Amino acid sequence: MSITVQGWLDHAAAAFQAASAWRQLAAESSPRQEALWLLGACLQKDLAWLYTWSDRELPESDVARADAWLSRRCAGEPLAYLTGxxxxxxxxxxxxxxxxxxxxxxxxxxxxxxxxxxxxxxxxxxxxxxxxxxxxxxxxxxxxxxxxxxxxxxxxxxxxxxxxxxxxxxxxxxxxxxxxxxxxxxxxxxxxxxxxxxxxxxxxxxxxxxxxxxxxxxxxxxxxxxxxxxxxxxxxxxxxxxxxxxxxxxxxxxxxxxxxxxxxxxxxxxxxxxxxxxxxxxxxxxxxx
Ligand SMILES: C[S@@+](CC[C@H](N)C(=O)[O-])C[C@H]1O[C@@H](n2cnc3c(N)ncnc32)[C@H](O)[C@@H]1O
CATH class of the missing domain: 3.40.50.150 (Vaccinia Virus protein VP39)
Structure with a gap:
């Protein structure tokens, strides 16, 4: 199923909101902010790109990678260990x-x-x-x-x-x-x-x-x-x-x-x-x- 940048950000923000492990570890961040950081790091794009191309459809390979990172981040793993x-x-x-x-x-x-x-x-x-x-x-x-x-x-x-x-x-x-x-x-x-x-x-x-x-x-x-x-x-x-x-x-x-x-x-x-x-x-x- 295809998903746009904005669609993936909405889905990720909801996942963060529901993830108790992440909420305990990242209290100073917000689900929306965290979703932007994660997708930006995963696609190697800056915030301006994410906002400008919010209605662009993401290739399946990018969605698969972003979803895998989302699961790990929701479990509390630091973003630096995801990006290396x-x-x-x-x-x-x-x-x-x-x-x-x-x-x-x-x-x-x-x-x-x-x-x-x-x-x-x-x-x-x-x-x-x-x-x-x-x-x-x-x-x-x-x-x-x-x-x-x-x-x-x-x-x-x-x-x-x-x-x-x-x-x-x-x-x-x-x-x-x-x-x-x-x-x-x-x-x-x-x-x-x-x-x-x-x-x-x-x-x-x-x-x-x-x-x-x-x-x-x-x-x-x-x-x-x-x-x-x-x-x-x-x-x-x-x-x-x-x-x-x-x-x-x-x-x-x-x-x-x-x-x-x-x-x-x-x-x-x-x-x-x-x-x-x-x-x-x-x-x-x-x-x-
Ligand atoms: C707080 S980390 C600091 C890492 C790095 N200097 C930094 O600021 O990001 C402490 C480091 O000391 C190392 N360390 C702990 N005990 C040590 C020991 N007895 N001898 C040498 N290195 C040790 C750990 O492996 C770890 O890499």
Missing amino acids: RRDFWSLSLQVTPATLIPRPDSECLVSAALTLLPETGDVLDLGTGSGAIALALACERPRASVTAVDRCPQALAVAAANGERLRLPVCWLAGDWFAPVAGRRFDLVVSNPPYLAAGDPHLPGLAWEPLTALVAGDDGLDDFRRIVAAAPGHLRAGGWLLVEHGAAQAADVAALLQARGFTAIRHWQDWGGQDRVTGGCWQRDNDAD
């Missing part, structure tokens, strides 16, 4: 269910890092996922040396493929936090590690993303503890450690940095004005191994 793409900074990145979907919040970490990274500095991104932060830094600092670590080999393969496609040179290493860079020191270490507590109420809404990218022990601070403890052994004197964290964790992260001996501790805010990145400078002369 997410824009971050100035880059279009491949994402898969092995990688966290990069968030606009993490652009705050990139902005802060760029204020501290020397033109020809060495930077390490811990827990790189799709490679979002490492690749944004490599793009903005073509003369810097960028290394990125993740312990998930599937995520690292996605990151490496992104680097190759974008022709951005990053050294990708698999392993547990600093283990793959034993004996190396950097001017800047950045990380967006897992930082949700095991019982965090946001977790049901993140069920499609890898749990190992999200949860860090009972209080959400386990990975900060490990990274802050080991970072001085991998920073040059005057180097910085910068981490992204939850909006309520700034004071806890600052306390960890202070207890470890970091100085000049400060916070950076996200677009909503919340403290979401905290960093400190390692002033001491490499005495921390």
